[in-house]
Amino acid sequence: MVHLVGSLRKELVDSLSTCKVLVVGAGGIGCELLKNLVLTGFKNIEVIDLDTIDVSNLNRQFLFQKKHVGKSKAQVAKDSALQFCPTANITAYHDSVMNPDYNVEFFRKFMLVMNALDNRAARNHVNRMCLAADIPLIESGTAGYLGQVAVIKKGMTECYECQPKPTQKTFPGCTIRNTPSEPIHCIVWAKYLFNQLFGEEDADQEVSPDTADPEAAWNPEETAARATASEKDGDIKRVSTKEWARSTGYDAVKLFNKLFKDDIMYLLTMDKLWKKRKAPTPLDWQQLEDSVCPEEQTAGSGLKDQQVLGVWGYCQLFRHSVETLRSQLQEKGEGAELVWDKDDTPAMDFVTAAANLRMHIFSMNMKSRFDVKSMAGNIIPASPTTNAIIAGLIVLEGLKILSGELESCRTIFLNKCPSLRKKLLVPCILDPPRPNCYVCASKPEVTVKLDVHKTTVLSLQDRILKERFGMVAPDVQIEDGKGTILISSEEGETEANNNKFLADFGIRNGSRLQSDDFLQDYTLLINVLHTEELERDVEFEVVGEAPDKAPPPQAKQEEVNSITNGNKDSAQPSTSSKASANDDDDIMIVDSDEEEGASSGSAGASSGVKRKHSDTETGETSSKRPRTGISSATETTADEDDDDIIALD
Amino acid sequence: MIEKEDAVISEEEAAQYDRQIRLWGLDAQKRLRGSRVLLVGLGGLGAEVAKNLILAGVKALTLLDHEQVSEESCRAQFLVPVTAQGQNRAQASLERAQNLNPMVEVHADTNRVEDKPDDFFLQFDTTSTFCSLKDALEVDWTSEKAKAGLKKTPVDYFLLHVMLKFRTDKGRDPDPQSFAEDSQLLRQIRDDVLEALSVSGDLLNDDFISYCFSEMSPVCAVMGGVLGQEVVKALSQRDAPHRNFFFFDARKGNGIVDYFGPN
Numbered sequence: 001m002v003h004l005v006g007s008l009r010k011e012l013v014d015s016l017s018t019c020k021v022l023v024v025g026a027g028g029i030g031c032e033l034l035k036n037l038v039l040t041g042f043k044n045i046e047v048i049d050l051d052t053i054d055v056s057n058l059n060r061q062f063l064f065q066k067k068h069v070g071k072s073k074a075q076v077a078k079d080s081a082l083q084f085c086p087t088a089n090i091t092a093y094h095d096s097v098m099n100p101d102y103n104v105e106f107f108r109k110f111m112l113v114m115n116a117l118d119n120r121a122a123r124n125h126v127n128r129m130c131l132a133a134d135i136p137l138i139e140s141g142t143a144g145y146l147g148q149v150a151v152i153k154k155g156m157t158e159c160y161e162c163q164p165k166p167t168q169k170t171f172p173g174c175t176i177r178n179t180p181s182e183p184i185h186c187i188v189w190a191k192y193l194f195n196q197l198f199g200e201e202d203a204d205q206e207v208s209p210d211t212a213d214p215e216a217a218w219n220p221e222e223t224a225a226r227a228t229a230s231e232k233d234g235d236i237k238r239v240s241t242k243e244w245a246r247s248t249g250y251d252a253v254k255l256f257n258k259l260f261k262d263d264i265m266y267l268l269t270m271d272k273l274w275k276k277r278k279a280p281t282p283l284d285w286q287q288l289e290d291s292v293c294p295e296e297q298t299a300g301s302g303l304k305d306q307q308v309l310g311v312w313g314y315c316q317l318f319r320h321s322v323e324t325l326r327s328q329l330q331e332k333g334e335g336a337e338l339v340w341d342k343d344d345t346p347a348m349d350f351v352t353a354a355a356n357l358r359m360h361i362f363s364m365n366m367k368s369r370f371d372v373k374s375m376a377g378n379i380i381p382a383s384p385t386t387n388a389i390i391a392g393l394i395v396l397e398g399l400k401i402l403s404g405e406l407e408s409c410r411t412i413f414l415n416k417c418p419s420l421r422k423k424l425l426v427p428c429i430l431d432p433p434r435p436n437c438y439v440c441a442s443k444p445e446v447t448v449k450l451d452v453h454k455t456t457v458l459s460l461q462d463r464i465l466k467e468r469f470g471m472v473a474p475d476v477q478i479e480d481g482k483g484t485i486l487i488s489s490e491e492g493e494t495e496a497n498n499n500k501f502l503a504d505f506g507i508r509n510g511s512r513l514q515s516d517d518f519l520q521d522y523t524l525l526i527n528v529l530h531t532e533e534l535e536r537d538v539e540f541e542v543v544g545e546a547p548d549k550a551p552p553p554q555a556k557q558e559e560v561n562s563i564t565n566g567n568k569d570s571a572q573p574s575t576s577s578k579a580s581a582n583d584d585d586d587i588m589i590v591d592s593d594e595e596e597g598a599s600s601g602s603a604g605a606s607s608g609v610k611r612k613h614s615d616t617e618t619g620e621t622s623s624k625r626p627r628t629g630i631s632s633a634t635e636t637t638a639d640e641d642d643d644d645i646i647a648l649d
Numbered sequence: 650m651i652e653k654e655d656a657v658i659s660e661e662e663a664a665q666y667d668r669q670i671r672l673w674g675l676d677a678q679k680r681l682r683g684s685r686v687l688l689v690g691l692g693g694l695g696a697e698v699a700k701n702l703i704l705a706g707v708k709a710l711t712l713l714d715h716e717q718v719s720e721e722s723c724r725a726q727f728l729v730p731v732t733a734q735g736q737n738r739a740q741a742s743l744e745r746a747q748n749l750n751p752m753v754e755v756h757a758d759t760n761r762v763e764d765k766p767d768d769f770f771l772q773f774d775t776t777s778t779f780c781s782l783k784d785a786l787e788v789d790w791t792s793e794k795a796k797a798g799l800k801k802t803p804v805d806y807f808l809l810h811v812m813l814k815f816r817t818d819k820g821r822d823p824d825p826q827s828f829a830e831d832s833q834l835l836r837q838i839r840d841d842v843l844e845a846l847s848v849s850g851d852l853l854n855d856d857f858i859s860y861c862f863s864e865m866s867p868v869c870a871v872m873g874g875v876l877g878q879e880v881v882k883a884l885s886q887r888d889a890p891h892r893n894f895f896f897f898d899a900r901k902g903n904g905i906v907d908y909f910g911p912n
Contacts, residue, residue, distance in 0.1 A: 384700070
């Protein structure tokens with residue numbers, strides 16, 4: 001007769017009391033997960049999270065109360081969970097899991113690792129650490145009503161990076177700078193502007209009119225002439241936006257007139273741009289001020305944030321936020337920089353105002369602060385119940401793993417509505433590892449197309465190795481017979497190389513670069529394919545992956561939730577390597593037949609890839625559908641990643 | 650009756666409920682905010698549902714339970730402090746439940762639900778049911794149509810019959826303390842039930858017995874999540890509810906929605 005303790009066999013219960021498990025993330029999924037783990041009988045748990053508690057977490061991260069706002073999530077989660085089971089051993093780390101302290105040795109302590117993350121960079125990293133340590137990993141994500149759980153075991157299943165995830169949607173520079181046509185373009189512009197004025201200036205985040213826009217020229221020679229002209233154009237153009245602003249004392253009205261009047265008038269001179277487009281209309285501060293009439297104060301029944309102000313309202317908001325941010329900068333002292341944060345009121349006000357003014361100029365309907373925040377901050381709507389369900393499933397998969405029943409593990413998808421086969425929860429058999437995976441294959445290798453005369457070493461390190469290939473601290477050697485070191489992860493050692501071009505080191509078509517990340521125990525061989533024909537604003541291409549293209553017209557209308565796998569606040573189109581744990585839960589993309597209604601920010605976008613998956617019971621698979629582009633309306637700028645959509649049914 | 654909505658939602662509420670307002674909208678949130686809910690039974694599943702509803706921001710939640718906290722309670726119920734054995738379950742859960750969200754009124758009621766007068770229930774917002782549980786379970790399995798449908802019917806449906814019969818006969822749920830005796834009875838009931846429904850005895854093999862003895866936290870979490878979401882849907886009058894049973898098989902990971910009732 002089987003000896004049960006509760007519903008579990010005694011052997012399993014004993015194993016739960018002795019084994020050590022790691023929970024990465026103490027947010028929406030993490031809180032629920034910790035509760036389930038201690039109640040199920042896990043006695044040795046470590047939890048890590050770099051974030052602190054925000055009031056918007058309280059609707060679902062139930063281990064936190066109002067009084068905990070501002071404190072460490074990992075620490076408070078531990079304290080609250082201990083109340084459910086005072087005899088459990090819980091260790092909390094208020095830290096980033098990507099910190100080199102958490103090396104392979106650290107991971108090897110655990111029998112099981114469970115991710116409860118909200119960004120792709122960390123997921124990639126933990127994926128590699130678990131592969132290196134050969135520890136089973138349970139991945140998970142939620143967004144709105146949807147969720148997903150999957151088990152990753154080296155050699156047995158696909159790793160997290162086996163299936164290429166679509167790279168982030170980027171907007172061409174000239175769309176942002178010259179010809180915005182959607183609110184999102186204006187919001188991205190406003191975030192760039194914030195950085196140019198108050199934060200870390202970035203050459204890829206220019207906000208001034210782009211004179212070298214090929215669309216502006218009537219003939220190719222003119223483009224070249226314009227480009228040279230802008231370079232030669234006196235010192236005024238060379239002065240950075242921040243320096244210029246400083247020289248005016250961050251005078252809000254002067255800033256306003258430059259950005260929303262002078263620059264717009266300049267754009268109007270590039271008349272070819274406006275042959276087929278509605279031309280922008282410049283704003284003048286004085287004119288607006290003179291024509292203000294006292295508006296009725298409508299006490300709407302909605303949230304203040306959900307109201308759309310008039311133009312003058314946003315003018316005032318612009319001025320007010322500039323003045324507040326100016327004070328913040330002054331307080332911080334010489335050389336200070338602010339970091340944009342959607343939960344920082346003046347920063348959010350600034351972007352709301354600037355984006356709306358620009359939208360108005362370009363004849364778009366203005367948006368409420370609520371909606372702008374959704375887009376600018378990559379906010380994923382979240383309910384308490386979805387995380388509860390997913391966290392329950394995670395523990396159940398964990399129990400299978402600890403019982404030695406890996407074959408019974410599944411990927412499970414949570415739908416909003418039952419599928420045709422009545423399933424709300426759909427288990428699918430785990431796929432085996434992909435032989436060509438550039439992470440878990442025995443000798444990972446990729447081919448990258450780039451221009452060796454235009455790509456700098458720094459670009460290779462930051463854009464390609466870190467952002468695209470998820471390395472944290474790469475070391476790169478050229479396979480040139482001499483083992484020339486191009487990049488060293490030791491600080492300062494190869495800094496001199498940063499601004500040199502790859503060609504300067506003899507790298508050309510066919511060259512091979514060996515890239516290592518010793519922390520992740522990961523070696524990637526990069527084959528260089530030299531080309532001078534990349535699309536504008538595209539710095540490199542990984543061969544074998546199709547770039548994002550506009551979706552072909554689809555016969556069947558399917559609304560899919562656009563969900564991100566990353567949630568960083570950076571305005572850059574690609575994942576920032578800066579750590580900025582934002583709240584919001586873990587998400588993965590899941591195919592849904594439902595439209596997400598809600599109050600606007602979360603309207604569905606169309607994107608979908610169906611993978612071959614066998615439903616456990618019927619064994620049926622569904623066919624691949626070509627990957628479509630991602631609609632831009634609600635996709636926010638940076639950090640929107642779409643995972644593969646999985647076939648259900 | 651859901652109370653007339655306040656015109657304005659406070660800034661505090663807007664900040665706290667921001668992420669879910671972005672999901673189901675402000676109107677839905679206001680309706681939740683005006684709802685009074687009665688929750689009967691504070692076992693593992695009840696605690697999960699209580700948590701989910703309190704976090705969602707209902708106006709008031711009454712926890713009704715006449716049972717006392719036992720050793721078993723602590724295994725899946727996180728609202729009850731470990732020191733509370735012997736106390737009434739609803740009462741013992743009150744403090745932690747309230748702390749989940751001070752903006753919700755949480756009450757404890759220690760009476761039996763059967764002892765409550767009809768008008769007690771009027772103070773709560775009712776959820777419509779498609780049919781009574783009894784009707785749902787009285788399916789004629791001898792008809793051809795039913796037989797055809799049998800293959801697709803979740804096994805858990807029959808397990809439900811067995812558990813209900815056990816509860817009716819014994820006045821309690823299976824108890825680990827009397828594992829051997831209760832297992833025997835469960836097996837017997839299984840045979841009787843399946844025979845009475847004219848379905849094959851093979852449908853529910855002996856494995857099921859070990860699952861009948863207690864609640865498991867992760868399973869409560871899944872069920873509590875689905876159930877909680879259904880309540881939110883009903884109160885907010887947004888999105889169609891599942892019709893009308895939800896079965897979850899934790900071993901396989903299947904979560905199935907199926908309809909049982911008069912056709």
